[in-house]
Amino acid sequence: xxxxxxxxxxxxxxxxxxxxxxxxxxxxxxxxxxxxxxxxxxxxxxxxxxxxxxxxxxxxxxxxxxxxxxxxxxxxxxxxxxxxxxxxxxxxxxxxxxxxxxxxxxxxxxxxxxxxxxxxxxxxxxxxxxxxxxxxxxxxxxxxxxxxxxxxxxxxxxxxxxxxxxxxxxxxxxxxxxxxxxxxxxxxxxxxxxxxxxxxxxxxxxxxxxxxxxxxxxxxxxxxxxxxxxxxxxxxxxxxxxxxxx
Numbered sequence: 001x002x003x004x005x006x007x008x009x010x011x012x013x014x015x016x017x018x019x020x021x022x023x024x025x026x027x028x029x030x031x032x033x034x035x036x037x038x039x040x041x042x043x044x045x046x047x048x049x050x051x052x053x054x055x056x057x058x059x060x061x062x063x064x065x066x067x068x069x070x071x072x073x074x075x076x077x078x079x080x081x082x083x084x085x086x087x088x089x090x091x092x093x094x095x096x097x098x099x100x101x102x103x104x105x106x107x108x109x110x111x112x113x114x115x116x117x118x119x120x121x122x123x124x125x126x127x128x129x130x131x132x133x134x135x136x137x138x139x140x141x142x143x144x145x146x147x148x149x150x151x152x153x154x155x156x157x158x159x160x161x162x163x164x165x166x167x168x169x170x171x172x173x174x175x176x177x178x179x180x181x182x183x184x185x186x187x188x189x190x191x192x193x194x195x196x197x198x199x200x201x202x203x204x205x206x207x208x209x210x211x212x213x214x215x216x217x218x219x220x221x222x223x224x225x226x227x228x229x230x231x232x233x234x235x236x237x238x239x240x241x242x243x244x245x246x
Contacts, residue, residue, distance in 0.1 A: 002122060005161025006154065013155040021152050034110025061103075063202045063239060065115050069099050071201035072116045078173050080124045121166045183219065187212035206236040 013019045077089050084090055099115055106114030123133050144151070174192070179185045191208030195201055213233035216222050222230070 002125065002162040002165060005165065006158045009158040009161055010154050013157065018157075019153070019155050031109070036108060037110055038108070061113070063206070063236075064200075065099070065103055065113050066096075067202035067205045068200070069096070069115050071195075071205050072120065075170050075173075076116070076120050076124055079121055079170055080129055082129070121170055122162055125166060125169060183212060183215040183221070186215060206239065209233055210236045 010019075073089055073092070073095060074083075077083055082090060089095070095116075102114040106112070123137065174188070177184060177188045179188075187208040190211050191204045193204075194207040195204030198204065209229065210233045213226070213229050216226065216229070
């Protein structure tokens with residue numbers, strides 16, 4: 001169904017004249033323009049070229065990479081049926097370690113953050129359940145470099161049917177939310193609502209976790225085991241204040 005939707009949308013785009021195809025050879029030499037171009041002086045605020053210091057960069061990547069990744073992992077593994085009976089992601093430390101290594105190599109290559117993406121749910125829907133799925137996908141991405149100029153044949157809108165289908169399937173776990181308990185229902189709603197409104201999984205989690213901590217505080221239900229929850233909530237508040245300050 002996913003491939004049929006992509007093909008049908010592509011054909012519709014071509015028939016409507018909404019696809020422009022201007023193939024150009026892919027030059028691997030352009031990688032050298034970004035590979036290894038590390039501005040270490042700028043990171044430590046020594047060059048004066050920009051205002052971002054080391055702390056600010058780490059703060060941004062903490063939320064963008066870590067929480068986007070965790071949100072994606074929970075959603076994809078739950079859809080794949082890999083969550084254990086305690087509701088935890090198995091071998092999470094290995095997954096996060098792999099993601100951190102990929103992020104570092106992505107930075108050296110000068111590309112955007114290399115992390116897991118919610119589009120992985122498409123592979124799960126197609127039957128993928130093991131690391132072999134990721135390996136095959138990675139190999140296909142490498143081979144796709146050879147035909148990269150022809151990717152323009154498929155308009156960006158063609159991915160919409162796949163994302164809509166995957167998004168609908170990933171809404172299924174919401175039936176497990178206890179909607180009769182405000183301190184659970186309200187954070188869950190905020191998380192689901194703010195992810196698309198802010199275009200960020202990290203922001204959605206930030207609103208949900210902060211609301212959960214605030215509601216527990218107001219109800220006087222904070223316990224010693226909620227230290228991490230409160231710490232995360234305070235970090236999120238600081239982040240929102242920092243973003244608001246510009």
